[in-house]
Amino acid sequence: MPDALSPDQPHVARRRWMAVLARADAAELSDALGSNGSLPEYRVLRGPEAGLVMVRGRTGGGGAPFNLGEMTTTRCSVRTDSGFVGHAYIAGRNERLAELAALADAMLQDPASQSRLLTDVVEKLAAAQQVRRDATASKAAATRVQFFAMRNMRT
Amino acid sequence: MSASIALPGFADPVGEAQATFRAVLDAMARPGRLQQAGERLAAPAPLDPATAATLLTLIDNETPLWLDHSAVPARDWLAFHCGAIIVDGPERATFALALSLPDLTTLSAGTHEAPESSATLILQIAALGSGTRYRLSGPGLREPTLLAAAGLSRQFTAAWQQNHALYPRGVDIVLCAGTTLTALPRSVSIEEA
Numbered sequence: 001m002p003d004a005l006s007p008d009q010p011h012v013a014r015r016r017w018m019a020v021l022a023r024a025d026a027a028e029l030s031d032a033l034g035s036n037g038s039l040p041e042y043r044v045l046r047g048p049e050a051g052l053v054m055v056r057g058r059t060g061g062g063g064a065p066f067n068l069g070e071m072t073t074t075r076c077s078v079r080t081d082s083g084f085v086g087h088a089y090i091a092g093r094n095e096r097l098a099e100l101a102a103l104a105d106a107m108l109q110d111p112a113s114q115s116r117l118l119t120d121v122v123e124k125l126a127a128a129q130q131v132r133r134d135a136t137a138s139k140a141a142a143t144r145v146q147f148f149a150m151r152n153m154r155t
Numbered sequence: 156m157s158a159s160i161a162l163p164g165f166a167d168p169v170g171e172a173q174a175t176f177r178a179v180l181d182a183m184a185r186p187g188r189l190q191q192a193g194e195r196l197a198a199p200a201p202l203d204p205a206t207a208a209t210l211l212t213l214i215d216n217e218t219p220l221w222l223d224h225s226a227v228p229a230r231d232w233l234a235f236h237c238g239a240i241i242v243d244g245p246e247r248a249t250f251a252l253a254l255s256l257p258d259l260t261t262l263s264a265g266t267h268e269a270p271e272s273s274a275t276l277i278l279q280i281a282a283l284g285s286g287t288r289y290r291l292s293g294p295g296l297r298e299p300t301l302l303a304a305a306g307l308s309r310q311f312t313a314a315w316q317q318n319h320a321l322y323p324r325g326v327d328i329v330l331c332a333g334t335t336l337t338a339l340p341r342s343v344s345i346e347e348a
Binding site (some may be wrong): 046049 | 162
């Protein structure tokens with residue numbers, strides 16, 4: 001299979017688009033893919049199926065690992081008829097999103113459509129996600145409490 | 156990611172795995188009786204549906220699997236669908252997949268303290284129900300029964316007698332051909348009929 005990604009950092013670009021696709025809204029992703037020409041024929045290799053993954057953490061980012069808790073995830077793998085295998089793991093149990101994200105991952109590996117999909121789908125979704133994140137962050141920032149008293153007592 | 160994962164696994168993972176497990180269980184309990192498995196499964200070359208279904212049912216990331224060289228084309232499919240750990244040495248495997256009879260003495264026969272730790276060989280042959288006839292006797296069989304199997308090598312009965320003599324240690328075999336499977340647990344004695 002031809003490698004569509006830059007040979008020095010093959011996983012960085014894919015990691016980014018998989019992250020964006022996994023956080024996308026199913027309807028948004030469906031619209032973005034649909035407006036970009038016809039979808040390729042594909043067959044599902046696995047799933048979409050929901051399961052639990054154990055989320056692990058480290059105290060302070062560097063301590064001993066501990067199990068934080070289990071989280072529902074849905075995974076799906078598809079293979080397009082042109083031979084590209086796409087995978088998706090998403091948080092929650094939105095099976096439609098998992099399947100679309102896996103299909104988009106497969107299409108993004110195809111050098112013929114990669115750059116077009118990156119601008120029309122991935123960047124568009126990333127921008128929409130950034131807007132939502134900023135809106136939440138500004139709402140949260142408005143209610144932030146500064147503990148000046150605590151700081152003054154310490155000094 | 157490899158492009159060789161061309162085929163999906165079970166369409167209904169829970170139901171079909173349970174049905175296949177039942178078939179293997181019945182086959183182990185009644186040596187030589189033919190069971191059906193994998194009728195709805197599209198198996199990757201060079202595997203037959205019954206072989207692929209047995210592997211999907213029994214193999215996971217806790218059961219080291221050894222492949223003989225002719226089964227290697229199915230390696231990526233097995234790694235993807237079963238999460239199988241594929242080992243180089245047959246002696247370290249709990250399951251072995253072969254398309255021709257390997258040397259049974261290279262597989263783990265377990266220990267006297269833990270005979271259940273021995274390997275299970277999943278052996279794909281040309282046909283079950285026709286070919287050379289073998290007479291089976293032992294636990295699970297009220298009276299000796301006949302099993303017809305095509306594609307087992309001539310050395311099979313001698314190799315099996317050696318394996319059977321190790322009891323309670325020894326290797327168990329699941330024979331698969333097409334969508335049919337049967338089992339030869341280590342307790343059964345086999346002679347050509």
